[in-house]
Structure formats: structure tokens, C-alpha cells
Amino acid sequence: MPVTDADVERWLREDLGHHDVTNDVPGSTEGRLIAKEAGVAAGLDAAVAVFDYLGCDADAVVSSGDRVEPGDAALRATGDAQSVLRAERVAVNVAGHASGVATKTRRAVDAAREVSDAVEIAATRKTTPGLRGVEKRAVVAGGGDTHRLDLSHMVMVKDNHVAEMGLESAIRHFRERKSFATKLEVEVESPVDATQAADAGADIVLLDNMTPAETKRAVNLLDGAALAEASGSITVEDVPAYAATGVDVISMGSLTHSAPSLDYSFSTSVA
Known part of the structure; x- marks a missing residue:
């Protein structure tokens, strides 16, 4: 069940609403998804799909199932600032949730x-x-x-x-x-x-x-x-x-x- 464009569109529509002024930022930018605590990375494919949908270039830095420590980068994204910032919260939410599931599963295993x-x-x-x-x-x-x-x-x-x-x-x-x-x-x-x-x-x-x-x-x-x-x-x-x-x-x-x-x-x- 891979993440589809329809999934991403639904997530973004929920977050952006009707009139997004918050992310009306000119220029281009580069961003990194940074772990703030130790755990197991997951959901990065879904996070990358969010950036891709908005025309950004994004790549996972670690693989699904890898352990991450505080300060480790898990994903990098570049593109126009408005698109990167619009993708940010949805990407962080889905990666954070998935990584939490992976981390708890690893503890149980x-x-x-x-x-x-x-x-x-x-x-x-x-x-x-x-x-x-x-x-x-x-x-x-x-x-x-x-x-x-x-x-x-x-x-x-x-x-x-x-x-x-x-x-x-x-x-x-x-x-x-x-x-x-x-x-x-x-x-x-x-x-x-x-x-x-x-x-x-x-x-x-x-x-x-x-x-x-x-x-x-x-x-x-x-x-x-x-x-x-x-x-x-x-x-x-x-x-x-x-x-x-x-x-x-x-x-x-x-x-x-x-x-x-x-x-x-x-x-x-x-x-």
C-alpha cells in the first residue's frame, strides 16, 4: 500500500486550508528533517512524497529501519521556499508518527x-x-x-x-x-x-x-x-x-x- 498522490493531496488540503498566508515566502530554500531524540526511522518515503507532490527535490538520508540519534538528519529537501514550508508540517507529522510506531515495535522485538x-x-x-x-x-x-x-x-x-x-x-x-x-x-x-x-x-x-x-x-x-x-x-x-x-x-x-x-x-x- 504505497503512499499515493491522493493521500498526499488529502493531507495537504487538511493542513493548508483555503488561504495560506503563513507560507507566502519568496525565494528558494533547503531544509533538513532532524531527529531530536533516539529512535527508529520510518515513514520517510511518505515524507518525501509530500515534498515531491509540491515540486520540491527531497531525499531520505537514512533508510527505513535505521536507528537515529539526536541531531541526525533523516531527510533533505530543496525547492522554492513556499513549497518547502507548505510540505514541512505534514512531512514532519507523518514521519514522526511512523518513526514512533517503528521505535515502539523495535522495543517490543x-x-x-x-x-x-x-x-x-x-x-x-x-x-x-x-x-x-x-x-x-x-x-x-x-x-x-x-x-x-x-x-x-x-x-x-x-x-x-x-x-x-x-x-x-x-x-x-x-x-x-x-x-x-x-x-x-x-x-x-x-x-x-x-x-x-x-x-x-x-x-x-x-x-x-x-x-x-x-x-x-x-x-x-x-x-x-x-x-x-x-x-x-x-x-x-x-x-x-x-x-x-x-x-x-x-x-x-x-x-x-x-x-x-x-x-x-x-x-x-x-x-
Whole structure:
């Protein structure tokens, strides 16, 4: 899901409004996106796209996934001053948000690696409307897995489905309707339900809101019959305890919905 001109136009229209006097500056200029704190860079492709859309020349100085330290330049842009200044805030916002997601993801991955080299840290669909592509790529930049990008990537049987249809009936219903190439994941809330889901044909069992002890019991009961995914309000601090249970995946909505932006500034000089 690359950033499109339509995305950039929507972002700029939101910021510029109807009559932008603030950026009515003559001449040309050069600017740099500067990290003000340490973190993992992401979203620079989107930031470059904003400058490009307004006719500026822009290039990322670092690659997505690189660590940046305070004072490091992440991007350079040149062009007429009005266009550079108009692009500045949108570019800083999108790069800062994406880099915050990448930085939090890297923290979670590092925490998992303290215990396990195998467990995956994954995002969820708890993304900002209109920014899913930016946020999912930022998760990858931080070393995480995107999980499903949209509803077509995997069938997930959730608690509402089970409440309406029953666990085994819901699994049977969706297995009959999905493609052979599409995985079926089933959300359960107890270790016993995990084995029932696997026996009924789940490819992946999502262990929802279980404690590490309950998660470990579920993993032991599954014994490889299906992939095991832990999810449900798991924080970075919780990751090592869940990684030690033997689950295959730890998914965290907070990677995208609660990551603080990485602090960047944009400084210009007359060319």
C-alpha cells in the first residue's frame, strides 16, 4: 500500500486550508528533517512524497529501519521556499508518527529476543483510518510483522461470531467459504477452547486476554496442532513473559494505536 498522490493531496488540503498566508515566502530554500531524540526511522518515503507532490527535490538520508540519534538528519529537501514550508508540517507529522510506531515495535522485538529468537511481534488492524499502509510499513521497519493488512488476508473467527454461531459451527461455516489459500484464525478465551478450535480446523489459535500461565498451558495443550498467537492488552513490559510461553506470535494493537511520535524538527536555510 504505497503512499499515493491522493493521500498526499488529502493531507495537504487538511493542513493548508483555503488561504495560506503563513507560507507566502519568496525565494528558494533547503531544509533538513532532524531527529531530536533516539529512535527508529520510518515513514520517510511518505515524507518525501509530500515534498515531491509540491515540486520540491527531497531525499531520505537514512533508510527505513535505521536507528537515529539526536541531531541526525533523516531527510533533505530543496525547492522554492513556499513549497518547502507548505510540505514541512505534514512531512514532519507523518514521519514522526511512523518513526514512533517503528521505535515502539523495535522495543517490543528487543524485549522478545531476551527470551526467544523465534516468536514474532505483530501488529493488528487497530490502525489510524487512512494511514494503515504507513503504519504497517513502520511496524516492518521496527522488525515486526504486519499481521493481516485487511479483511481479505485471513479469516478470523472472533468472540462475536462464536456468540452467534457457536465455536465449531462458526469454524465449519467459514472453512466452507474461504479459499484454500486463506488461513483461518480462531479467537479463544481459555486453554481448553484452544484445543477445541484446533480440532475443528483452525490454522491459527488466538489466545485472547490470557495470563502468561494460561497461555503456556494452551500452548502445551495445542502441542503444535496450530500456530499459537497471544493477544490482548499486552505491553512491551509484558512481552518477555509471553515470549517465554512458547507462542509463535505476540500481537499488539498498541504498536499502532498508542505509539508516541518520534520528535523531529525541520530547519531551513536560504539557498
